[in-house]
Amino acid sequence: MSHRSVPPHVGVLGGGRMGAGIAHAFLLAGSHVTVVERDRSQADAAAARVRENLSRSIERDATTRALAEFDDALVVATASEAFAECDLVVEAVPEDRALKLEALRGVAASVSPETVIATNTSSISIDDLAAGIPGPDRFLGLHFFNPVPASRLVEVVMGAATGRQLEATARGWVEAIGKTAVVVRDAPGFASSRLGVALGLEAIRMLEEGVASAVDIDAAMELGYRHPVGPLRTTDIIGLDVRLGIAEELHAALGDRFEPPALLRRMVAEGRLGRKSGRGFYEWSE
Known part of the structure; x- marks a missing residue:
């Protein structure tokens, strides 16, 4: 995979406004995307949010694909096991340390040891969250901004254990979805x-x-x-x-x-x- 290509299969844990925006960005760039929510009602709402974002992109001529062409590329599920084949999983649950730790443990238990795991946290220490992940060298922060479709920035947050090679890879992913990366170390509040x-x-x-x-x-x-x-x-x-x-x-x-x-x-x-x-x-x- 080139540094400037998106991962073939991206998972997003949490389909609220932020998670739906992240899913939308990777779908537009050509990834298959699996969104996981806690129950079927929330999953249906997440699917509607993603499709609404896609419809707006079509209206703005941000993509030449019709809405139906994204149907096969988007899966919305209710269990982390759906992430089994993902190359990257981005956690986008609410900004609560205990909730994120539990969510990330669930992701780590459902994916291969090679899968990159990212958190969308805006302030919680990457090193603290890495404690629940086997192989913390494949863990980093990808801090997207709300609303994701309109924002041009993603903070790439490198923890103490994050593999150095992930910096270039993550920069490439951010560029491939049409945004700009700033790289910061794990410090309180990062930069933004x-x-x-x-x-x-x-x-x-x-x-x-x-x-x-x-x-x-x-x-x-x-x-x-x-x-x-x-x-x-x-x-x-x-x-x-x-x-x-x-x-x-x-x-x-x-x-x-x-x-x-x-x-x-x-x-x-x-x-x-x-x-x-x-x-x-x-x-x-x-």
Whole structure:
């Protein structure tokens, strides 16, 4: 397999918005993709998300293939045993250490010793997660960004045990799906989450202190620094619960500068999670 080709068969564990986006990216690039969800209802929902992404790509002329042509390339299942023939499996379950460890152990037990296993974590230590995987030299982070179809970036996170040859291979996979790789070592928050959360938390503190409105704080960064989306709207898109979880990881590792603001904790407790709940710093509707 050349460094710039996609793996022939890719598995994705978790078919939510992120997992469906990862599956879509590899399908467009020519891989066969197996998505595994916890039950048939969730599996059907995952299949619908992937097909919706594919339909949008067809509408945008991002592919010349018809939707029906992807049917044989996509399998959605409810058990990790479906990953048996995969060359790469990407774990994309929610950002919870215990959940990811359990999920990764299940993947490792279902694939060959040569299968590359990746986690889509945005903040949890690759070395910590590698503890549950026999042959940790084939384990690394592939941190995709939401929404995956529109994002151009993937962080390739190299753990202490990750085989050095995987760096070039992973870069090639990222390039083959039309995205750009940045390679970082396993450090708290990697590069993107650490910088993004620092900006996002300060924006929340400013809102909490009444410095300016959410709209004006975001406009300051969009117009003054050419950020395509301001930090508060970005937090809504990512999910306030996700951002809180990452902030708590960074707070534990790096100290008080990443302490989550009381406003963020309160909004999460109230179920104001951003776009996915319909309300965060902004009102959202489909």
